[in-house]
Amino acid sequence: MTTGTGTARAGGAGTGTAGPDASLAGTSGAGAQPPLTLREFEAAARARLDPAHYDYFAGGAGDEVTLRANEAAFARVALLPRVLRGAGPPRTDVTLLGTAASMPVLVAPTAFHRLADPEGERATARAAAATGTIMIVSMAATVAVEDVAAAAPGAALWFQLYVQPDLAFTERVVRRAEAAGCAALVVTADSPARGVRERELRHGFLDLPDGLRCENMRDGAGTRSIAMSPELSWDHIDRLREMTALPIVLKGVLHPADVRPALDRGVAALVVSNHGGRQLDAVPAALDALPAVAAAAGRAVPVLLDGGVRRGTDVLKALALGADAVAVGRPVIWGLAAGGERGAARVLELLRAEVELALALCGCASPGDLAPDMVVRRPW
Numbered sequence: 001m002t003t004g005t006g007t008a009r010a011g012g013a014g015t016g017t018a019g020p021d022a023s024l025a026g027t028s029g030a031g032a033q034p035p036l037t038l039r040e041f042e043a044a045a046r047a048r049l050d051p052a053h054y055d056y057f058a059g060g061a062g063d064e065v066t067l068r069a070n071e072a073a074f075a076r077v078a079l080l081p082r083v084l085r086g087a088g089p090p091r092t093d094v095t096l097l098g099t100a101a102s103m104p105v106l107v108a109p110t111a112f113h114r115l116a117d118p119e120g121e122r123a124t125a126r127a128a129a130a131t132g133t134i135m136i137v138s139m140a141a142t143v144a145v146e147d148v149a150a151a152a153p154g155a156a157l158w159f160q161l162y163v164q165p166d167l168a169f170t171e172r173v174v175r176r177a178e179a180a181g182c183a184a185l186v187v188t189a190d191s192p193a194r195g196v197r198e199r200e201l202r203h204g205f206l207d208l209p210d211g212l213r214c215e216n217m218r219d220g221a222g223t224r225s226i227a228m229s230p231e232l233s234w235d236h237i238d239r240l241r242e243m244t245a246l247p248i249v250l251k252g253v254l255h256p257a258d259v260r261p262a263l264d265r266g267v268a269a270l271v272v273s274n275h276g277g278r279q280l281d282a283v284p285a286a287l288d289a290l291p292a293v294a295a296a297a298g299r300a301v302p303v304l305l306d307g308g309v310r311r312g313t314d315v316l317k318a319l320a321l322g323a324d325a326v327a328v329g330r331p332v333i334w335g336l337a338a339g340g341e342r343g344a345a346r347v348l349e350l351l352r353a354e355v356e357l358a359l360a361l362c363g364c365a366s367p368g369d370l371a372p373d374m375v376v377r378r379p380w
């Protein structure tokens with residue numbers, strides 16, 4: 001078998017799976033080669049974005065200890081493959097809360113996609129649909145949820161909600177998400193106050209530029225800004241359960257003691273997340289918080305993880321440590337900024353192909369085959 005990048009690239013391009021996408025050539029900050037990795041998409045995004053917007057997307061809270069820890073935690077875990085299991089070509093698809101996805105990688109809810117591409121969340125939704133995965137539309141989207149759904153027929157959408165102090169307004173947003181066809185409500189619980197990201201302050205990035213707005217905060221009663229609600233409590237989860245038949249996903253769980261109350265209130269899934277290191281700095285890496293939360297959930301509900309996932313092998317590490325799926329935030333924005341809808345789709349397809357290959361090399365027939373005995377902590 002011939003090796004070497006030239007041969008690998010030519011072969012990859014022919015299959016249209018793991019190879020580069022020639023139409024993305026020139027989007028890479030590195031030069032004419034299209035990005036081959038999520039890291040290269042990050043460099044391409046950095047080269048293209050206004051520095052204030054790049055830093056808004058990239059930044060973390062405080063000293064960014066947690067931001068760095070999210071990625072670093074994956075490097076401290078190694079995969080331990082099984083051999084000769086006759087697994088055959090692996091499947092990468094999963095079903096979560098009744099929604100089918102082509103891979104155990106979802107698009108995490110992130111704000112302000114029109115800062116990265118004029119089509120914004122429309123482009124992201126089309127990219128998610130092209131890859132066959134679930135997009136969690138942010139409450140802080142710069143395209144209204146109805147317009148996101150209309151732009152990408154067939155896209156599997158969930159909706160992320162910041163519960164607002166005005167519950168009547170909150171209910172109107174929930175109704176809009178339902179009517180747009182969103183199949184789950186992802187309630188963000190880690191933001192009773194907004195984390196301070198000093199990179200934003202340094203650029204004076206305080207608000208969206210003229211012409212861009214949080215379109216889900218606009219309705220007949222006017223335009224509002226998103227409130228972070230310190231009064232948020234388990235009672236609000238009860239209220240939401242009464243308000244909607246949609247499954248409720250709780251995003252931003254780190255403490256295993258928060259799992260029981262969530263299950264008692266009928267929460268349908270949990271997302272282990274520190275908001276990409278943007279809320280409380282000095283909390284653990286998402287991957288390090290995962291095992292205890294997954295153990296507390298005891299397979300009663302799906303457990304998702306986000307924060308620092310940059311490779312297919314990272315996805316497998318999270319699955320082995322108890323996750324049913326992961327979500328990616330910044331990488332999708334890098335794709336969008338580097339190459340619009342095609343760039344975002346390429347980021348997702350790269351991850352899908354990497355997950356498929358890593359499953360095959362681990363002797364797994366499907367994502368469900370990963371188990372805790374297939375990871376070891378590196379001795380450093």
Ligand SMILES: Cc1cc2nc3c(=O)[nH]c(=O)nc-3n(C[C@H](O)[C@H](O)[C@H](O)COP(=O)(O)O)c2cc1C
Pocket residue numbers: 056057058070108109110111138139140160188251273274275276277278306307308309327328329330331
């Ligand atoms: C620019 C940006 C905006 C975000 N906006 C939201 C949001 O509106 N709602 C939310 O629940 N989480 C939001 N998040 C957090 C993500 O959903 C997710 O937890 C995080 O990005 C995962 O880490 P990763 O970027 O390392 O993949 C945002 C993250 C980023 C980077």
Ligand SMILES: O=C(O)C(=O)c1ccccc1
Pocket residue numbers: 111140226275278
């Ligand atoms: O920037 C964020 O992380 C975020 O969650 C958010 C919340 C409200 C408005 C814009 C972004």
